[in-house]
Amino acid sequence: MCPLRNKLLLVTFLTYYSVFLLPVQTCNPSVAPEKPRPITDTIDDSSNDDLESEGDDSKEAFTDIEDQDILCQGYEPKPTQQILPKAVIFGTRKGGTRALLEFLNMHSLIRRSKPEIHFYDKHYAKGVEWYISQMPFMSEGQIGMEKTPGYFHTPSVPKRMYETKNDTKLLLIIRDPVKRMISDYNQFVYNNLNDGESYPAIETFLLTEDGEINANYPPLKRSIYHKHMANWLEYFPLKQMYIIDGDKFIKEPWSEVAEVEKFLDLPAEVGKDNFYFNQTKGFYCGKEIIENVNSQWTCTRNKCLSKSKGRKPPKLKDDLLQRLYDFMEPHNEIFFNMINRSDIVWNRP
Numbered sequence: 277m278c279p280l281r282n283k284l285l286l287v288t289f290l291t292y293y294s295v296f297l298l299p300v301q302t303c304n305p306s307v308a309p310e311k312p313r314p315i316t317d318t319i320d321d322s323s324n325d326d327l328e329s330e331g332d333d334s335k336e337a338f339t340d341i342e343d344q345d346i347l348c349q350g351y352e353p354k355p356t357q358q359i360l361p362k363a364v365i366f367g368t369r370k371g372g373t374r375a376l377l378e379f380l381n382m383h384s385l386i387r388r389s390k391p392e393i394h395f396y397d398k399h400y401a402k403g404v405e406w407y408i409s410q411m412p413f414m415s416e417g418q419i420g421m422e423k424t425p426g427y428f429h430t431p432s433v434p435k436r437m438y439e440t441k442n443d444t445k446l447l448l449i450i451r452d453p454v455k456r457m458i459s460d461y462n463q464f465v466y467n468n469l470n471d472g473e474s475y476p477a478i479e480t481f482l483l484t485e486d487g488e489i490n491a492n493y494p495p496l497k498r499s500i501y502h503k504h505m506a507n508w509l510e511y512f513p514l515k516q517m518y519i520i521d522g523d524k525f526i527k528e529p530w531s532e533v534a535e536v537e538k539f540l541d542l543p544a545e546v547g548k549d550n551f552y553f554n555q556t557k558g559f560y561c562g563k564e565i566i567e568n569v570n571s572q573w574t575c576t577r578n579k580c581l582s583k584s585k586g587r588k589p590p591k592l593k594d595d596l597l598q599r600l601y602d603f604m605e606p607h608n609e610i611f612f613n614m615i616n617r618s619d620i621v622w623n624r625p
């Protein structure tokens with residue numbers, strides 16, 4: 277049977293399981309199972325509450341196997357060292373950064389910081405030792421990763437990162453800039469709702485008194501990708517970045533994860549089998565499969581992001597939407613030329 281730390285734990289978890297009936301981690305023999313035996317743990321990452329503070333979505337982080345009391349037989353993590361992250365997801369806000377980080381963390385050689393560290397934009401004065409202390413413990417051969425979406429649009433960050441670790445591998449996930457901007461606005465709506473307050477309609481921010489598109493609206497400015505990218509290219513060459521098409525990532529996360537594995541020189545490990553589509557949520561969720569070399573058991577853990585990721589967007593009038601796409605078009609063109617990509621397609625609705 278699947279090993280438990282001791283009998284007491286077994287009894288406790290069996291009771292827990294039978295009460296809540298929410299098994300999202302299962303432990304199964306990899307060879308000809310007679311009967312599938314669900315492991316008695318309840319890790320329901322999809323039940324995280326909907327609160328998300330402005331700068332920290334670490335509640336969205338999936339529970340790691342190291343956090344669990346129940347471990348698969350033969351699975352003995354020995355994380356020993358904290359080091360600077362080899363790779364950083366540096367944007368974009370609402371681009372899909374949390375899903376990307378959590379899906380990449382299913383790779384056995386990647387360990388990520390759950391919270392957004394905000395070292396380069398908010399805590400730089402605390403020094404590099406502080407930054408390192410925020411990283412998870414890693415085993416030999418593993419690489420560290422963090423995501424702080426605010427880095428992308430904070431002008432001081434590229435220089436600071438270059439001076440701290442100029443070989444940092446950079447991951448940027450971008451969505452259709454109009455959709456990203458609406459999602460950015462929507463986050464303010466929900467944060468206010470969570471505080472019991474209403475929030476003005478998006479048109480209030482998007483249009484000037486003369487009815488023009490308000491190019492100074494911060495969520496809109498954050499979607500003018502080439503302006504921010506220009507700052508980064510002053511310090512880092514394009515070949516040190518991998519730019520993920522966030523809209524494609526929503527539809528086929530495994531394809532983009534495979535590209536990132538290559539970019540990070542990691543063995544291909546996370547594949548289509550590591551994902552399943554959650555109809556209710558309308559997004560893919562992760563399915564982490566942990567195999568044991570010394571035993572016939574594998575553990576499977578299903579993990580979805582919560583309600584604060586994949587929110588219903590507000591409906592904009594069609595003419596305003598078309599004007600926003602018109603506004604963005606020349607900016608997108610500059611951006612695509614800058615990053616030398618012609619494969620990303622942002623279709624108008």
Ligand code: A3P
Pocket residue numbers: 333368369370371372373374375425459462525526559560561581584585586587588
């Ligand atoms: P919406 O909530 O507007 O749909 P971030 O993590 O950077 O804040 O990005 C949040 C966005 O990630 C969500 O925006 C959603 O579209 C996108 N996303 C991508 N893959 C997802 C997934 N598998 N589950 C939930 N959201 C996902």
